Amino acid sequence: MATMDVYGFSLSRDQETAAAIWVGNQPSQDFILVGWHVKPSLYGDSRTRFFTYWTKDGFLTTGCYNTACPGFQLQADARVFPGDVIDPVSETNGRRQNITIKVYKEDQTGDWWVHYGFNSNPTAVGKFPKSLFTGLADSTADFAFGGYTYNAITQLTPPMGSGSSQTGSAASFSDLQYIEQDGTVSAVAGNLPSHVDNRSCYSVTPIVNGKFFYGGPGGC
Template sequence: MASRMLQLVFICVLCVPFMILVSPAELGIMSILDYISYINPPAVHKYKHDNGDNILCVKFTDQISLQRGKQQYGYDKKNSIIGWRDAQAGDSIKRCPEGTVSVMEIKPDHQYAVMKYLYEGVYGAQGIFNVWQPYVESHDYFSLSQIWLIRDKGLPTMQTMEAGWIVYPSYYGDSRPRLFVYWTADNYNKTGCWNLYCEGFVMSTDSKYYPGQPIEPVSEYEGPQIEREISIKRLSDSFDREFLQGEGVWYLYIQNERVGYWPGSLFDSLAESADRVEYGGEVAIYGDNAGTPHSRTHMGSGHFLEEGWSRAAYIRNIEIHNSNGTLVYPPETNGVTNSKCYNLATHANQTWGQYMFFGGPGGDNPSCVN
């Protein structure tokens, strides 16, 4: 989805988990860039440490631990300054100015294995996903499989609707795969959120499915495959049009059951149609430096596409529809970040229609490095 994250913040030699400071409900209503701003406080100086870390020199009173709960701590000039200080500017200065603390800058790293379909006038998309429980190396990382409906052509910023399954321990409190929805109207800047944690996605009554719902059981390696069909469709129901005062609506269906909708008022051009659809997987990891071993976080089943049926993750019966409901076959663009970590390939046959295998073991493959 784009970029969405939680991370670990290191203040001097003390590691403070982000989740201690912000509750899951509060996380849900924070935008992606709000996350980054929160854990990377404003800096008066920045430099690269000899160990490869990017260091932010932050005023003592601006560090995260003093922002939460409005603690009133006195300023202790001697004890608040860690290491040698130098107020001079310039990349060669590898120290923080007096009166600041050293905070390791956290940059999210999102790895993708997605197939992109470009088509002007998308009014619906669907696919059948097999569901796994991928290994996630850190509590704050996530691994997902999803569908994106996107509009960015002719717009100043990207707008998306997203749905799929995700393993995200710090957000949900466990490692079970769960259904999720997401949206943004400004490229994950100030709008959008997961599930129902802000004004946006609206639940339908009497649905047995809901965002955040765990999926059990899950697919087994060389065993039974557990699937979920996910569809996002532009509204065509006249009753609902009247109820919603003519507003354009995108409905989400799970297993052909209506779950809820994204009101068109959330978006600009995406309220009418999408111009891109993406299918595949995403892994969010944090703090890895170039050339270092990659996170062992898995995507999909944790196995590469070449292992195929009952071993690798797949999305089958991929369908994209135009305004008339006609099935269209847009050109494909492969979007794989690092094929030594996670990979993808598409195929087609009479039974599965268009389909793809994807995923991988991340750093469990020795060739996968940052």
């Protein structure tokens, strides 16, 4: 579970920027991603959207975004849907708009539930059924928080987070928590390992009091 700032960018079709919670099982290559992104190749525009994604073979041939294929099942009374536009978005040096994402495994069914809130407490959006997965169906899960980008080899890397890595204006994840299968909620420890692919473009800070800052301008 995490709260994350949400930002907007004008990207080319061959670029993507995102921030998400990852839940996965490495041996089986089952993964769930939930967060926000700007992905013109998927939607035909550069608007910021709430998204879900799943795969059971490490992103090779299975899975999809949102409800583009059978998989993610919507809650009957959901007030928001995967793929919905998030508006307004944060101002880099102004008011921040936040989404709170909660992903947890229901003890009785083994289904993975997704809750979402925009500047509010999260409510149920839907679930990934246990039957979609092998490792995530019965085994323990790994988790990660952070941002990622994509660009075609002919494109420069896009911005990540707020587009800034400077103190006071970088994007953040806060209220980091993990949820045990019995429903127990615990704070995420500050000693989690971190990874940055390109330190010329992006950065990440250590977790302090359940919060960290990340991102950068891209352009590499």
